[in-house]
Amino acid sequence: MNKMDLDTMTSAAADEPKKKTFWTEIGRIAVICAPILVIVGVIALLFLMIATGPKPEEKQGNAHPPAVQFAVAHARPTTLSLSVQGEARPRNEASLAAQVGGRIVWVSPQFVEGGSFRQGDVLARVEDADYRLAVTRARSQVAQAEEGLAREQAEGELARQDWQALGRGEPPPLAVRAPQLAQAQAALAAAQASLRSAELDLARTSIRAPFAGRVRERRANVGDFVGPGAPVAVMFSTDTMEIRIPLTDADLASARIPVGFSATSANPGPVAHVSSVSGGRIQTWEGRLVRTEATVDARTRLVYGVVEVRDPFNARNAAPLAPGMFVAVRLEGSTRETLVAAPRSALKRNEFVYVVRPDNTIDVRQVRPAQTTADEVLFREGVADGERVVVSVLTSPRQGMAVTPIDRAGESTATPPAQQAPQEQLEIRR
Template identity: 25%
Template sequence: MNRRTLSLARLWLLLIPVLILPVFGCKKKVVEEKVVNVVTQAAESRRLRPFIESTGTLNPNEEIIMGAEIDGIVKSVKVDEGTIIKKGMLLATLDDTEYVHEAIRAKAALKQTEASLANTKMEFSRKDALFKEQLVTRQQYDDVFTRLTLAESEVDRARAALVIANQKLAKTRLYAPTASRVKEKKVAVGDFVKNGTPMVILIQPDPLKLRFSVPERDIGKIKVGQDVNVRVDAYAGRDFIGKVSIVFPSLEEKTRSLTVEALIPNTQDELKPGLFAKVLLYTGDLQDMVVVPVTALLYEGEKIRLFVIEGNTAKERPVKLGNKYGEFMEITQGLKAGEIVVVAGQQSLSEGAKVAAQKSQQNENNTPAAKDNREHK
């Protein structure tokens, strides 16, 4: 009896591990199938205009350096920095004493040569009549003809001298060639200036020129006449609209970018040359696009992917990208509007992982992409 009891006890000891192992195996399997907490948001279809983002600097439409055209001493300066200039307005004058006298001398010289020419003409008329009647020699006729030719040349020379003297006298007064504004006054009364010395720098602030760069990959989308949206920190929240006026013919070798110039109307004189500007260059008309938050994307070299949620399971999805719209990215291939994508927590996911999803609480109406959508409905 004791032997039988001992045998049964030994048998139970052998069976216990066999019975316990499946139970522990099941528990281990349950532990491995963990649930990942993630934040999700639906992919949206939005009607947007494709654009390229860049930055640039506002410059005057034209900058004119008004320099002295003759040597002289500055007699007066009629403008200061910021003065609004009309076309033909007097900017500055030089001492004209010397040039007035030179013009007077040139005028007197012209009168003298004209009087000499008149006398020579009268003499030539008499000798010509006498020569026809053979009352004077050929030499006498030729002498008076030569003096007449020289007298005419002297008159031409004197007239030219008077024109030059008057031009120099006129250049003592500096006039604005166009409507503009004074950027810088570079001389003061009493300064001696030489021909070519800058005296006043003028700028045309309306319209302003905006130069910015576009990456090499986007140059095929650029053309003259496209709309440009400009914002500056000085007027937060305000948009200034312009159009592309020049597309430069070659790329910058160092940056591999193309320079583009746009004209920005500035009729109210609110914008100032030199302001840093944020640029949106619109490259097309409104179109329907599928967009997701940029936080949803995972990058692995050239491969771009995201996770979509089907039921309570994560599915990996390779996608192709379009343009970036603020905090949103256009998906051109691999995703449909309405599908639920993971926007936070996807770094811990793998294909087929179980998830506990929580919807994003982000206020989408304040996002740049949504704002752009409102403005261009």
């Protein structure tokens, strides 16, 4: 091997690492650029497809007005009614107390929880021996006072006769014992008052019912000692039961009842149908709204009315209306009036109605319904008989907005565009 060949081999061995480094760099650049080239290719392909793809045809004519369902409002004679709820409570409830002190020696068989009684019935008796003795002493004092008055009257008459026998004219009061006579008369009056007080205390040993009703709670029994003013029972009257019901401003306007209303002979108030479910059966009673409170609750903005049910424990009722019962009350209107009825879905946001005018445009009206139920809404004003009201959902309604009305059967009632008047076509295009 000559020197030239050796130099060639040495040069080739030195160039070999340089070649490996070059191709390594080329591979790294390819790995980095490949995803970029793919993304660029995809974007270029999308632009090419969009550029060469078919273009959508422009729709000729104006946009079709939105379709809405409508219902026809109808006027009919109606008696308005309000449905509310409340709790029954007695009109009179009292804590019966003993007026004199003593030991209870007798109670009536009706003196039990739920026992019924009439006004003036004796419910319990306090031992009266001491009070009988007080009456006897008072009578003795009255007799003594009467004897003293009679003696003073006789002595005064004798003194008058003696004075007149002397011929001295009209006698002075002291001469005829006038002050002593007045004192005897006052003593008799005081003795008589003491007697009446003793007799009254004796009568009060019998604890009587102040009104006809029933016992809610008994607090004393035979053998208990009670003092004056000590409660022995809690009772309530059964002649009338009251139901306090909440009324909104809309309810008052619907029933035409003012705040502070009080029933009179000329206006006895709306009839109230009271009902309650007991034992799986519906029990009913009849009453009337007799008054409304003269104030508005500052927290709830409600006015409370009072419904009276007379004789709720009468046997003619299927069941008694007892205190504490939660009942439903339906107030009937006093007169029939002609109102316009529409489906409940016609009332939007509780204050608007969309009326479809003859030219198939929307008339947005703010209304105040006379009554709203689960199925329909009644109007005194704002909606006329025979008008079409929108019952479907209408997005972004505007005054004068063109629509395609469809009745509930699904049949369009819009006038074909070719037959519309020029003004109607102009409104639709707008």
